[in-house]
Every structure is written in C-alpha cells, then in structure tokens.
Amino acid sequence: MKISMFHLMPHRELPDDFEERYHSVWVDPPFHELATPERVGDYYNWTLDELMHAADLGFDGICVNEHHQNAYGFMPGPNVMGGALARATRGQDVALVQMGATLPTTNPPIRIAEEYAMLDCISGGRLVAGMPLGTAMDANMGYGITPIEQRERYYEAHDLILKAWQSRKPFPYNGKYTQLPMVNLWPRPVQQPHPPVWVPGMGSLSTWEFAADQGHCYCFLSYFGHARGKAVMDSFWEFMDSKEKELNPYRAGFLQLVAVSETDAQAEKDYEKHIKYFFEKCLHIAPEFTPPGHQDYRSLENNLRRMLSQQMSEQQRLSDWSFKDYVDNQYVISGGPASVRDQLEELIESLRVGNLMLLLQIGSMPHELAMKNIELMATEVIPHIRHHWTDEWENKWWPESLRGGRQMNAEAGVAAVAGGS
Amino acid sequence: MAAVSERETTVWQGKVQSRALVAGDGPPLVFFHGAMGLTWDPFLDALAESFTVYAPEHPGTTPGLPDAIKPIDNLWDLVLSYYEVFDELGLESPAVVGHSFGGMVAAEVAATNPSRVSRLALIDPVGLWRDDAPVKNWMATAPDKLGPLLFADPTGPAAQAMATPPPDPETGIQIALRTTWSLACTGKFVWPIPDKGLKKRLHRITAPTLILWGEQDGLIPPVYASEFENAIPDARVELIAGAGHLPQMEQFEQTANAVRGFLSG
Numbered sequence: 001m002k003i004s005m006f007h008l009m010p011h012r013e014l015p016d017d018f019e020e021r022y023h024s025v026w027v028d029p030p031f032h033e034l035a036t037p038e039r040v041g042d043y044y045n046w047t048l049d050e051l052m053h054a055a056d057l058g059f060d061g062i063c064v065n066e067h068h069q070n071a072y073g074f075m076p077g078p079n080v081m082g083g084a085l086a087r088a089t090r091g092q093d094v095a096l097v098q099m100g101a102t103l104p105t106t107n108p109p110i111r112i113a114e115e116y117a118m119l120d121c122i123s124g125g126r127l128v129a130g131m132p133l134g135t136a137m138d139a140n141m142g143y144g145i146t147p148i149e150q151r152e153r154y155y156e157a158h159d160l161i162l163k164a165w166q167s168r169k170p171f172p173y174n175g176k177y178t179q180l181p182m183v184n185l186w187p188r189p190v191q192q193p194h195p196p197v198w199v200p201g202m203g204s205l206s207t208w209e210f211a212a213d214q215g216h217c218y219c220f221l222s223y224f225g226h227a228r229g230k231a232v233m234d235s236f237w238e239f240m241d242s243k244e245k246e247l248n249p250y251r252a253g254f255l256q257l258v259a260v261s262e263t264d265a266q267a268e269k270d271y272e273k274h275i276k277y278f279f280e281k282c283l284h285i286a287p288e289f290t291p292p293g294h295q296d297y298r299s300l301e302n303n304l305r306r307m308l309s310q311q312m313s314e315q316q317r318l319s320d321w322s323f324k325d326y327v328d329n330q331y332v333i334s335g336g337p338a339s340v341r342d343q344l345e346e347l348i349e350s351l352r353v354g355n356l357m358l359l360l361q362i363g364s365m366p367h368e369l370a371m372k373n374i375e376l377m378a379t380e381v382i383p384h385i386r387h388h389w390t391d392e393w394e395n396k397w398w399p400e401s402l403r404g405g406r407q408m409n410a411e412a413g414v415a416a417v418a419g420g421s
Numbered sequence: 422m423a424a425v426s427e428r429e430t431t432v433w434q435g436k437v438q439s440r441a442l443v444a445g446d447g448p449p450l451v452f453f454h455g456a457m458g459l460t461w462d463p464f465l466d467a468l469a470e471s472f473t474v475y476a477p478e479h480p481g482t483t484p485g486l487p488d489a490i491k492p493i494d495n496l497w498d499l500v501l502s503y504y505e506v507f508d509e510l511g512l513e514s515p516a517v518v519g520h521s522f523g524g525m526v527a528a529e530v531a532a533t534n535p536s537r538v539s540r541l542a543l544i545d546p547v548g549l550w551r552d553d554a555p556v557k558n559w560m561a562t563a564p565d566k567l568g569p570l571l572f573a574d575p576t577g578p579a580a581q582a583m584a585t586p587p588p589d590p591e592t593g594i595q596i597a598l599r600t601t602w603s604l605a606c607t608g609k610f611v612w613p614i615p616d617k618g619l620k621k622r623l624h625r626i627t628a629p630t631l632i633l634w635g636e637q638d639g640l641i642p643p644v645y646a647s648e649f650e651n652a653i654p655d656a657r658v659e660l661i662a663g664a665g666h667l668p669q670m671e672q673f674e675q676t677a678n679a680v681r682g683f684l685s686g
Contacts, residue, residue, distance in 0.1 A: 141561060144613040148490065148605045176494065291560040291612075293605030297487040300601060304594050 001348065001388045002398055004061030004097050005054035005374065006255060006357040008073030009047045009081075011035060012364045014281050024286035026070040026137040034071060046367040048081065052088055053371055054360070057378035058408035060386075060398075061095035061128065063357050066102045067135070068142035072282045079115040086122040093402050096123050097357070099200060099219070100130025104150050105143040108178045109157035110185065113164040117189045125190035126399050130198045131158055131216075133207075136290035147293030151206070153177050158214075165194040196397040198253060198355075203232040204299050205239070211251075212243045217355060217397035219253030223283065225330035226347040229254060233351040249388075250354035250395040256347060257359045259334040260376040267334045270369060271362070272323035275332050278363030279318045332362075337380035344385050354389050355397065383408050423469040425461050430477065432505035436492040441477040441510060445469025449515035450684065451507070452476040453523030453530075456559060456611075458603035464669035467677035471685060472516065477506050479526070481606035484599060490606040496617050499610055500529045504537060513537070516684045517628075520544040520669060521641075522607045525619060528649075531630075532622040541628040542680050543649060545638050545666050550616035554642045560608050570639035572665040579670040623652035630656040631683040633676060635664030 014034065015021065022029055051062040062085060066078040075081055082098050089096070096119055101112045112131075120127040133154045139145040145153065156175045163171070163183075170184035189195050197216040201207035211218040218236065222229050233254070237247060245251065259275065261267035295303060326332045333343045348356065360377060361370040386405070395403055423444035431438050442461050450472035452465060459478050468474050480502070481490025493499050503526070507515070517538045519527030524546020531538040547556060557570055568575040568584070587593040610617065630653045634646040646658045659679055661668040668676045 140612070146609055146612040147560070148609045286563065288561050288563040288566075291604075291608065292601045293560075293608050293612075297602055300605075301594075301598055304597050304601075308590055308594060 001354060001356060001386045001390070002060040002095070002250070002395055003356045003358065003382055003386060004063050004095070005051060005059050006063040006065075006097075006099070006359045007047050007051055007361055008065065008067075008282075008359065009043060009075045010073050010278075010282055010361075010363060011071035012043060012366065013039070014071060014277070014364070018281045019284040022284070024289060025072045025282060025284045026067075026135075027141045027286070027289045028069075029071050040074075044081075046370070047075075047361070048084055048088070050361055050367070050370050050374060051085060054374050054378070055085075055089050055092055055094040056409060057375065058382070058406050059094065059378065060402070060406055061097040062089075063097040063099045063130075065099045065130070065132065066138070068105075068138045070137065072285075079119060082115075082119050083122070086119050086126075089123070089126075093126075093406055095126050095128050095399055095402055097128040097198070098130050099198065099357070100132055102132050102134035102138060103157035103161075104145050104153040105134055105139050106157070108180060109160050110164050110180070110183060112157070113161040113185055114187075116161075116195065117165065117185060117187045120189035120191055120195055121187050125195075125401055127189065127191065127195045128198055128397075128399065129195040130200060130219075131161075132200045136294035137285065140291050140294055141289050147291045149177075150294060151296060155210070162194060162197075165189055191399060196399065198397065203236075204296075206296060206299070208236055208239050212240060212245055217251055217253055219255065219355065219357070221255045223255075223257065223279070223331065225332065226254070226256065226351055227330040230350055233353070237352060247352070248354070248393050248396070249352045250393055250397050252351070252353045253355035253357060254347070254351055254353040255357045255359060256344075257332040257362055258340060258344070258373075258377065259332060259360070259362060259365075260337055260340045260373055260381060261334075262336060262376075264335040264339055267336060267339075268323045270372075271332075271334055271365070274363045274365040274369075275323060275326050275334070276321070276363075279321070279326070279331070282363055337376060340377075341381050341384050344381065345388075348385065348388050354393065354395060378408055423466050423474075428475070428510065430506050430509045432509060433492055433498070433502045437480050437489050437502060438483075438486050439478050439480055439489055439506070440483040440486075441475050441506070443473070443475050445472055445474045447472045449510075449512050450474050451512065451515045451517045451527075453517070453519035453526045454479065454482075455521035455523050456604050456607040457600050458482050462670065464673055464677050467673070468518070468681065471681050475510050475512065475515070477503070477510075479523075479603070479607055482599075482603040484595075487602055487606075490609060493609075496529065496610045499526065500533050503530050504534060507537060514539045516540040516542070518542040518544070518680060518684075519546060521666065522547055522611065522615075524548070525611070525615070528619060528623060528626065528653075531628050532619070532625040535625055535627040538626075538628045540684050541626065541630040542633065542683060543630065544633045544669060544676070544680075545635055545641055546632075546645075546649065547611060547615040547641060548617070548619040549645055549648050550614060551644065551648070554644050556615055556645075557640045558613070559640060560604055560612065570665070571667055572671055573635065573637035573663050574671070577671065579667065582670075620648075620652060623649065624654065626653050627655070629683075631679065632656055632658045633668060633679055634658065634660050635666055635668040635671065636660045636662050637664065638666045640666040
C-alpha cells in the first residue's frame with residue numbers, strides 16, 4: 001500500500017447557519033462576510049503543519065489540490081503549497097502527491113510542466129503528477145472555460161505537458177487551444193521519462209478510457225465511502241480487464257474520510273460535529289454552477305437516468321444524519337484504532353486499491369484534533385495495513401526512488417505528542 | 422397546424438449533419454432558434470401562413486446527432502457553415518428571423534455577408550453587453566429562478582405550459598437531455614460572456630431590420646433594444662407589452678403579426 005494524507009484546506013469556522021444563510025459554498029460565498037485574510041493565513045499554516053506532521057510520522061505521501069472561489073477548500077495554487085512542502089521535506093522519503101494543478105484552467109499548460117518539474121527537482125524526484133480536469137465550479141464559473149470545451153482542452157494540455165517533459169529537442173506546438181513557437185522546457189523533471197501521472201475522476205467512463213490508454217493511475221475521488229465506491233470500482237476493474245490491462249491494484253487510487261480516536265465512543269465525541277460540518281456546509285454547492293456542457297453527452301444521459309431513480313438528492317437526506325449514519329453507511333471510517341483498521345482492510349480488499357488518500361482534517365476539525373487524528377493513524381493504524389499488495393505487485397505509479405516503502409516514525413510521533421501537550 | 426417536413430443538411434466538408442424543419446408557402450424565411458433548442462410552435466405556424474419557413478437546428482442540437490457540434494470550433498465557423506446550410510436549402514437571400522441566441526446568429530449572418538439576408542427580424546437577441554445592465558447567465562441559473570427572467574407573468578399560461586411536467590419519465594429524460602445539450606452546444610459560442618464582437622460588425626448589416634423586445638425581459642433588459650437600433654443602419658424597435666424574453670410565446674399574436682407585417686412590407 002501507499003498511504004497518503006490528503007488535505008483540502010477548508011474554511012474551518014463557517015457560521016452554524018451557513019447553509020441556510022448562503023446560497024452556495026462555491027462560486028459566490030462573500031469572502032469579507034465569512035473570513036479575514038489574517039485568519040486564512042492561520043488555515044494555510046495549519047494545513048502545512050498537518051501535512052508535515054504526516055510526513056514526519058511516516059505517511060508515504062502528502063496531497064494537495066486546486067480549487068477556486070470557495071470555502072470548501074481553497075488552495076488556488078497547489079504548487080505554492082507544494083513548493084513549501086518540497087523544501088520542508090528535503091531528505092525525507094515522502095512523496096509529494098499534487099492532485100493537483102488543473103489542466104484546462106492553466107494557460108499555457110506548459111506552466112504545469114514547468115512547475116511540476118521544479119517540484120521534482122527541489123524534492124529530488126519525489127513528485128506524483130496529478131492531472132485533474134477541474135470541477136465545473138472552478139473551471140467554468142471561476143475561470144470562464146467554455147463547458148463543452150473543457151475535456152478537449154484537458155486532453156490537449158495533457159499531451160503538451162507529456163511531450164514537453166520528454167522531448168529532447170525544442171518543438172513548435174500547434175494545438176487548437178495552445179500554440180507555442182518553441183517549447184523547450186527548463187527545468188526538466190528528475191524522474192524519467194516523466195513523473196508518475198494520476199488522473200482523478202468521479203467515475204466517468206471517458207476518464208477510465210483515457211487512464212487506460214495512457215497507462216496512468218486512476219483515482220476515484222468520492223466522499224461517499226467505499227460501500228458506494230465498490231460499484232464504481234468493480235466496473236473500473238471490469239473495464240481494465242476488458243482492455244487487457246494488468247489488474248495491478250496500484251493502477252487505482254481512492255479517497256476516504258477517516259477519523260480515528262482512542263475508542264469508538266471517543267471518536268463520536270471528537271468528530272461528529274466536524275463530519276456533519278463537512279457534509280452539510282462544505283458540500284453545500286448550488287447545482288446550477290455545473291452548467292450544461294461540463295458533462296459530455298453520454299455522461300449527461302447516464303446522470304439524468306440516475307437522478308430520476310433517486311427520489312431525493314443526497315444533500316437533502318444528509319441533513320438529518322448523525323455520526324452513526326455516516327459511519328454505518330461508510331461515508332466516513334471512524335472509531336477506535338481497531339475499528340478503523342478493520343474497515344480500511346475491508347476497503348483495500350474490496351476495492352482492490354493500492355493508493356489510498358486519507359482525508360484526515362475534515363471540515364471544521366481544529367488543528368490540535370487534526371494532529372491527533374494524524375498521529376493515531378500513523379501509530380495505531382497504518383503499520384497494520386501497509387503490507388497489503390507489496391509482495392505481489394509493484395507500484396509503477398509511485399516515484400521509483402520511494403517504492404521500497406517507509407517505516408513509521410514512532411519517535412517523531414512521541415516527540416510531537418510530547419511537544420503538543 | 423402547418424404540415425412540417427424535415428430536411429437533412431450536411432455541410433462543413435461533410436462533417437456537420439443537421440436538420441431543418443420546413444413548412445408553409447410563400448417567400449423563404451429562415452428562423453434561428455434560441456439556446457434551449459428548436460420547438461415548432463404556433464408562432465412558426467403563423468409565419469408559415471405567409472412564408473416558407475426553414476428552421477435549421479444549431480449544430481449538435483438535433484436529436485441523435487450530438488457530436489455535430491465538434492467540428493464547429495468557434496463563431497466564425499458557425500456563421501460560415503450557415504451560408505453552406507443556406508446553399509443546401511437553395512436559399513440565396515431569404516428573410517431571417519432569430520430569437521435570443523438565434524437572434525445573435527441571425528445578426529452575425531446578416532453582418533458578415535449582407536447579401537445573404539434580405540430582411541431581418543431580431544427577437545430579444547443576445548450578442549451585446551453593457552456593464553450597467555449585464556445579461557443574465559442563463560446557463561448558470563437555477564430552474565426556479567428562470568421563470569421570472571423569461572416571462573412577464575411567471576404564473577401565466579405560457580409559463581405554465583413550459584413548467585408542465587412531461588407525461589412519463591422517459592419523455593422527461595429526453596426533454597431534459599435535449600434542452601441541456603442544446604444549452605451546452607449553443608453555449609460554445611457565448612460562454613462566459615455573450616459578447617463576441619457583434620458590436621464591431623452590426624454596422625455592416627444592409628437588410629432592413631425589425632427589433633422586437635419583450636418589455637419585461639428579465640434575461641436581457643430592453644435597454645439593449647436601442648443598442649441594436651443605434652448600431653444597425655436601417656432598424657426600428659417595437660416593444661411588446663406583457664412579454665418577457667419569449668414574446669413569441671407570451672404575446673404570440675402581436676409578435677407574429679409584427680414580424681409578418683414587417684417582412685411582407
């Protein structure tokens with residue numbers, strides 16, 4: 001297994017009645033009513049400290065991503081965070097999983113090729129190059145990308161970036177969306193022929209096709225847990241099988257919300273309000289901010305049929321859910337170390353995933369509690385589950401120099417606990 | 422109701438297939454539909470009483486041909502491809518009527534090659550922009566907020582006809598699919614701000630032009646009517662009382678009479 005900590009960098013202190021008072025957490029929430037730049041500075045620094053804590057304690061990777069104009073998770077420049085983390089983890093064998101810079105909204109897209117190459121150089125070849133399509137809220141509403149062109153822009157940007165990394169000679173690039181007279185990338189990435197590429201997705205067939213054809217790792221980013229993720233991942237593996245691809249578990253990644261405490265009862269006490277905050281406020285997204293065209297025709301038809309079969313939207317149902325509902329429905333894996341271990345093992349086996357990304361700072365979870373969650377995960381859970389798949393499969397989608405695996409750093413954990421008390 | 426027939430058109434090096442609905446007798450009239458797709462309605466029936474109406478569907482919006490949008494990269498391609506559609510339909514210089522997004526297309530076609538349009542009628546067209554009266558973003562508006570933007574009377578019969586749920590779920594899916602994909606395809610030429618330089622081209626239009634505007638258009642405020650009037654050399658404005666963005670639905674008779682009267686004049 002490769003187990004990384006994923007951070008969204010959310011607003012942690014939205015008002016209790018946020019979802020009643022405000023139209024949407026994304027696109028149009030008023031910054032000055034809801035935040036101050038000084039306090040946001042604290043959030044960014046806590047985020048970096050939490051990810052560094054995970055790195056120090058022996059997580060395999062640390063993940064950041066890109067989103068715009070929202071209180072759900074606002075790192076508009078993931079490579080700004082990545083730069084700080086690359087420097088701060090110098091000499092550590094932890095991967096920088098940039099999940100990542102959004103291709104259709106970065107122009108020209110060689111900016112991503114350059115910044116990722118910088119990160120790979122600074123980190124000594126520890127970069128995982130995430131290549132997201134971007135949400136409709138970010139790309140269409142925030143950055144004005146024409147919805148029906150978003151996916152085509154993505155494919156073109158991807159091809160340009162891969163070519164810019166690998167071409168030995170300068171080349172002119174005559175694309176539909178990008179034309180460049182002479183591409184000659186400085187610097188080049190340490191990892192050859194290029195850093196591993198991860199493609200995040202929400203379960204659409206066109207993304208599977210793309211990941212399979214390109215030989216990239218596919219990451220299913222879902223907030224609805226592995227019970228619901230199973231149907232998607234089963235179809236994914238069937239699809240890979242039909243394409244005669246090796247069913248290497250490392251070909252897939254999965255995102256999971258996890259909250260560990262000393263006991264199951266303590267977990268409920270510690271985490272319930274933060275989990276509810278995440279689902280009720282951070283996912284309070286106005287549906288009209290996904291304009292027509294963001295989904296291709298085939299996905300649109302599938303989704304219309306799916307919507308018809310669901311009487312109520314997920315969001316409406318969730319407002320009454322308690323901690324127990326979230327845990328029973330496996331949206332969140334939470335409890336004492338033993339429960340969390342068992343559920344994660346079940347997830348790993350049933351989804352057949354080799355790359356796990358754990359969201360450990362959830363919603364309003366304050367810094368100290370996030371640090372505790374990270375520590376318990378590192379000391380009580382990860383040592384018991386990281387052996388999965390390692391004997392049978394090679395993680396070809398991980399920086400080569402780090403494939404050997406890490407040891408958990410119990411000393412750093414003890415020191416951090418002592419320092420924090 | 423007029424007997425409506427279908428005409429297939431294939432243009433743009435054979436890459437763009439589309440459909441035109443055709444009905445009526447008399448001189449040729451092309452109708453360009455709005456962003457939500459083409460519906461043959463009583464307004465087109467009324468026009469078909471005096472004209473042979475050709476209503477081509479914008480690329481990609483014809484049921485069964487969703488990929489026809491792909492080879493049309495931009496507005497320039499779209500405008501040129503419409504001259505090829507005119508050629509296929511055997512139309513040299515027809516009267517052209519356009520509503521909303523179709524109004525912008527009609528104006529672009531009339532401005533780019535003025536000899537291809539004999540008379541022009543624009544109904545609540547998009548295509549211009551004023552910072553003090555921004556056009557509402559219809560692609561990112563919740564359905565329950567759209568009614569008041571489209572209709573002078575959001576509880577009136579025209580609004581109710583649009584809000585009536587479909588007879589069965591499968592029809593509902595097909596309608597939603599068609600409407601959403603039409604918005605997606607037409608959105609290719611207007612997102613994110615429906616101002617693609619028409620203001621620099623309107624002066625080229627030579628066709629006598631009628632600009633019709635619903636007085637209570639909440640989507641594109643009627644201040645835009647005079648913007649069009651001032652920029653087009655031979656143009657006059659007629660405001661339609663008791664209508665929003667869809668005067669041909671909400672005040673069907675008045676709108677149809679105004680268009681017929683002008684085009685026959």
